[in-house]
Amino acid sequence: MISSNDSPLKPVRIEQVELRRIAMPLVSPFRTSFGVETDRDILIVHVEADLDGVAIDGWGECVALGEPTYSAEYVNGAQRVMVEHLLPRLADAASEGIDAADVGELLRSVHGHPMAKGAIEAAVLDAQLRAAGMSFAELLGTDTDTKGRPSRIPSGVSVGIHDTVEALLTTVQGYIDDGYVRIKLKIEPGSDIEHVAAVRDLIGPDVPLQVDANTAYRRTDGQHLAQLDQFDLLLIEQPLAEEDIVGHARLADEVETPICLDESLVSAEGTADAIELGACEIANIKPGRVGGYLEAIRIHDLCLARGVPVWCGGMVETGIGRAANAALAALPGFTLPGDISASTRFYARDIVTDPITVVDGHVTVPTTPGMGFDIDRPFLDSVTTSVETIHLSP
Ligand code: OSB
Ligand code: MG
Numbered sequence: 001m002i003s004s005n006d007s008p009l010k011p012v013r014i015e016q017v018e019l020r021r022i023a024m025p026l027v028s029p030f031r032t033s034f035g036v037e038t039d040r041d042i043l044i045v046h047v048e049a050d051l052d053g054v055a056i057d058g059w060g061e062c063v064a065l066g067e068p069t070y071s072a073e074y075v076n077g078a079q080r081v082m083v084e085h086l087l088p089r090l091a092d093a094a095s096e097g098i099d100a101a102d103v104g105e106l107l108r109s110v111h112g113h114p115m116a117k118g119a120i121e122a123a124v125l126d127a128q129l130r131a132a133g134m135s136f137a138e139l140l141g142t143d144t145d146t147k148g149r150p151s152r153i154p155s156g157v158s159v160g161i162h163d164t165v166e167a168l169l170t171t172v173q174g175y176i177d178d179g180y181v182r183i184k185l186k187i188e189p190g191s192d193i194e195h196v197a198a199v200r201d202l203i204g205p206d207v208p209l210q211v212d213a214n215t216a217y218r219r220t221d222g223q224h225l226a227q228l229d230q231f232d233l234l235l236i237e238q239p240l241a242e243e244d245i246v247g248h249a250r251l252a253d254e255v256e257t258p259i260c261l262d263e264s265l266v267s268a269e270g271t272a273d274a275i276e277l278g279a280c281e282i283a284n285i286k287p288g289r290v291g292g293y294l295e296a297i298r299i300h301d302l303c304l305a306r307g308v309p310v311w312c313g314g315m316v317e318t319g320i321g322r323a324a325n326a327a328l329a330a331l332p333g334f335t336l337p338g339d340i341s342a343s344t345r346f347y348a349r350d351i352v353t354d355p356i357t358v359v360d361g362h363v364t365v366p367t368t369p370g371m372g373f374d375i376d377r378p379f380l381d382s383v384t385t386s387v388e389t390i391h392l393s394p
Contacts, residue, residue, distance in 0.1 A: 008139070009128040011097030012049035012056060017087055017123075019079055019388040020044040022380065024318065026346050031160040033188035033216035034069040040316060041066045041385075043075050044351075045082070045119045049127040058127025059375060062119035063288030063315035070214065070315075071115075071242070071263060071289065078116040079388065085110050086120060087390050095393030100125035101294060114266055118292035122324065122371060125293065130370040135327070137365045137372065140297075142330030151330045151365040155358045156182035156337035157345060158212065158314065161191050165198045172199050181361035182208040182234070182337040188216040193227050200231045208337065212237035215263055219247040222254035234336060235260040235282045248279035258282050262313055266290055268298040275308055282336065286313040287328065288321070296328060304333035312338030319343055319352030323372030326356065330365045351380045 024040045031037075043062040050056065064078040089106050090098060098106075103121040110117070129136055137143035137151065145151050157180040162168035172183060185199060192211070200209060210233050217225060217239040225239060235258045240247045242263040252259040258281035265271045265283060267290060274280035283303050287296040303310045312329035315321065322340060329338045340363055343355030352373040356363055366372030 007099065007101060008134065009099065009132050010051060011099040012051050012058075012124070012127050012131055013097050014047050014049050014090065014094040014124070014127075014392050016048050016392055017390045018046040018048065019082060019390070020046060020380075020384050021075070021079070021386045022351065022383045023385050024347055024351075024383060026316070027344070027348055029160070030316065030346070031162075032186045032212075033161070033214045035067065037065070037316065041075055042318065043079050043119065044320065044380075045123040047123045047127050049131070051131040054131070056127045056131045057375075058123040058125070058130065058370070059320055059373075060119040060121070060123030060126060061317055061320040062115055063286070063317060063321060064115040065315070073113060073115045078113065078119070081110070081113045081116050082120065083388065083390060086113070086116055087392065090120070091392050098124055100128055104291065104294065114291035115288045118288045118290070118295075121292035121294065122287070126371045133369050135367040135369055135372055136293075136324055137327035137330065137367050140327055140331060142327055142365055143367050150367070152362040153326060153329045153334070153340065153365060154181045154337035155340055155342070155361055155363050156180060156184055156208075156311075157341045158184045158339045159186065161186045161188060162195075165195055168195055169198060169202050172202060176203060176207070178342070179358055179361040180341065182210070184210045184212055184237070184339065187211045187213050189221075196228060196231050196233070205232065208234050210234040210237065210260075212262070213239045215239070215241050219244070219250065222251055225251065226255045229256040233257045237284060238262040238264065245274050245277055245279045248274070249277045252278055252281055260284055262286065262289070265299070268295060268302055271299050272302055275303070275306055280308065283308055283310045284313040285310050285328075286315060287325065288315055289313075293324060293328060297331070300328075300331050300333045309333070309335045311336035312340060314339035314341070316346050318347065319350040319355045319373045320371070320375075322356045323352070323366045323368070326363050326365050327372050349379060351376055351383065
């Protein structure tokens with residue numbers, strides 16, 4: 001579908017790349033087993049491209065967090081690896097014309113850094129799509145449903161760890177009132193069974209509920225985690241360490257609730273292996289974590305072929321990342337609601353002119369040319385804390 005040969009998109013020449021850092025306060029602190037976020041320091045990749053003499057902008061959001069606590073990447077490191085290692089590898093091709101489908105191969109000799117690579121690929125793809133006047137959803141075939149109506153996807157919300165059960169219930173009730181169709185609770189040892197029991201009691205048996213441990217447990221916690229089976233959860237996300245595929249496979253035998261991997265899945269090959277080993281009964285697909293939207297599509301395709309349900313995760317993205325996630329999450333294998341909540345779940349004001357909204361518990365798949373958003377330039381400028389410009393071609 002998106003290989004270079006049969007792509008409807010033309011390569012674009014890239015003149016320069018602007019690496020912008022923005023400061024975005026969160027509407028409320030977001031606590032996970034790996035830390036508390038109150039403000040996001042986000043790296044935005046802006047490619048200034050040219051197609052047949054017409055100037056085109058392309059935007060990509062790097063999902064690396066401020067500290068290397070979710071995965072090894074972090075925002076300062078992502079920016080340095082782009083400047084010192086990734087963007088120089090695009091320089092030769094940049095003056096001829098670059099296709100997003102070739103970015104992965106051009107950057108392959110650099111080990112790791114999927115979030116940095118994925119942000120560059122997304123910016124190139126955004127520029128190519130804008131040049132073609134085509135939306136990412138149209139490219140994927142997810143712009144309309146089978147009856148030709150605008151596609152929409154169910155919206156789930158990720159709820160941070162709360163100090164008390166009372167505070168947690170107040171927050172969850174607010175999201176239920178907002179219409180979210182699925183609740184995900186962050187858990188860690190000490191804030192798990194009792195919290196999940198209280199939330200299940202509050203929302204009743206029919207609201208889909210799942211938990212995310214962000215690697216907070218050990219292999220020996222199987223019997224403890226099996227206590228979650230009584231709450232009819234959709235899944236337990238990433239209970240064990242990123243590297244512990246065998247541990248997850250053992251846990252999948254010990255616990256009835258399906259085991260879902262997030263942090264462990266960083267490529268299509270690794271996902272196929274985790275599935276084969278019985279460690280991944282459900283997959284959380286995050287385009288940034290796996291090196292970009294194109295690898296995310298490959299993971300979707302292989303999971304669909306193997307009958308493994310997938311859903312689209314989130315990294316507290318702005319409207320840049322969220323729009324593209326929404327288009328991706330309308331692919332047929334995404335049979336579970338994603339962490340694609342309204343922009344206002346995290347941000348008082350977004351850097352795009354058309355932030356994601358949730359109506360009747362659903363998000364309309366954006367069909368704006370490009371990855372699905374337009375930048376609110378004055379507001380983006382007002383939250384920009386630094387700009388580093390790299391010239392790629394004359
Ligand atoms: O593990 O899914 C995760 C946010 C930041 C880092 C890791 C995770 C999350 C979330 C998604 O839970 C929240 C969202 O973007 O809606
Ligand atoms: Mg997760």
